[in-house]
Amino acid sequence: xxxxxxxxxxxxxxxxxxxxxxxxxxxxxxxxxxxxxxxxxxxxxxxxxxxxxxxxxxxxxxxxxxxxxxxxxxxxxxxxxxxxxxxxxxxxxxxxxxxxxxxxxxxxxxxxxxxxxxxxxxxxxxxxxxxxxxxxxxxxxxxxxxxxxxxxxxxxxxxxxxxxxxxxxxxxxxxxxxxxxxxxxxxxxxxxxxxxxx
Numbered sequence: 001x002x003x004x005x006x007x008x009x010x011x012x013x014x015x016x017x018x019x020x021x022x023x024x025x026x027x028x029x030x031x032x033x034x035x036x037x038x039x040x041x042x043x044x045x046x047x048x049x050x051x052x053x054x055x056x057x058x059x060x061x062x063x064x065x066x067x068x069x070x071x072x073x074x075x076x077x078x079x080x081x082x083x084x085x086x087x088x089x090x091x092x093x094x095x096x097x098x099x100x101x102x103x104x105x106x107x108x109x110x111x112x113x114x115x116x117x118x119x120x121x122x123x124x125x126x127x128x129x130x131x132x133x134x135x136x137x138x139x140x141x142x143x144x145x146x147x148x149x150x151x152x153x154x155x156x157x158x159x160x161x162x163x164x165x166x167x168x169x170x171x172x173x174x175x176x177x178x179x180x181x182x183x184x185x186x187x188x189x190x191x192x193x194x195x196x197x198x
Contacts, residue, residue, distance in 0.1 A: 001095050001096075001115050001117065001185065001186055002097075002108060003095070003096070003097045003098075003185075004097075004100055004109070004117070004119065005017055005098070005099045005100075005119050005178075006100055006102050006118055006119070006120050006121065006155070007120055007155065008151065008152030008153075008155045009074075009148055010123060010148075010152065011122060011123050011152075012121060012168040012171070012174070013099045015171070016171075017097055017098075019175045020175060020178050023179065026179070026182070030095045031094045031097075033081060033086055033089070033096050033098035034048065034050070034051060034052060035052070035079050035080060035081055035099070036052045036054055036062070036068070036079065036080045036082055037051040037052070037078070038053075038079075039075075039079075041053055051079075059080065060078075062080075062082070063078075063080070066083070067084065068080040068081065068082060069081040069082070069083040069087075069107070069108070070100070070103075070107035070108060070111075072100075072101050072103050072104055074151070075148070080104075081100070101155065102120075102155050105118045106118075106161070117163045117164070117181070117185050118161075118162045119162065119163065119165075119166055119181060120158065120159050120164070122165060122168065123167075123168060124168070124169045129149070129152055130149060133149065133152070164181050
């Protein structure tokens with residue numbers, strides 16, 4: 001199965017994914033799909049762990065060769081999912097968890113409608129979201145912060161098109177709710193053989 005965590009920048013989707021995968025059992029049953037990105041690395045990010053950081057020229061080459069499953073351009077940088085590694089994990093019967101914007105989430109849902117669960121992660125409030133965006137922004141430029149907030153508000157309108165909406169108020173509770181969703185959707189998957197259907 002494919003679990004897509006979607007939501008605006010600063011919603012906490014990447015943190016939730018990392019914490020869920022710290023669960024011993026889930027770690028064995030899931031693989032993390034790591035996106036390509038043309039943006040500069042942030043402080044503390046690592047190549048191949050947070051993103052595969054590549055040049056815009058390389059990204060566009062892969063896109064032209066139809067080697068990118070889904071892609072988007074956000075604040076001037078390209079993001080996408082490499083097709084071969086994603087499909088290889090599906091072929092092996094792996095459960096995949098990934099973080100995407102809403103456009104990417106819909107693309108994956110369209111390609112794999114029976115196997116994809118889209119979970120919208122939303123912040124406690126717009127005020128809290130602004131605080132998070134200001135804390136992580138590469139620039140304290142007010143114009144950039146406003147652009148990010150505008151994009152975030154647009155993404156928050158998409159809840160009706162997602163399978164679940166999870167409000168990330170308390171991180172510990174949000175992790176538990178996300179685990180509950182995974183177990184609910186997958187059923188007795190923990191006892192199933194690799195590659196079996198739900």
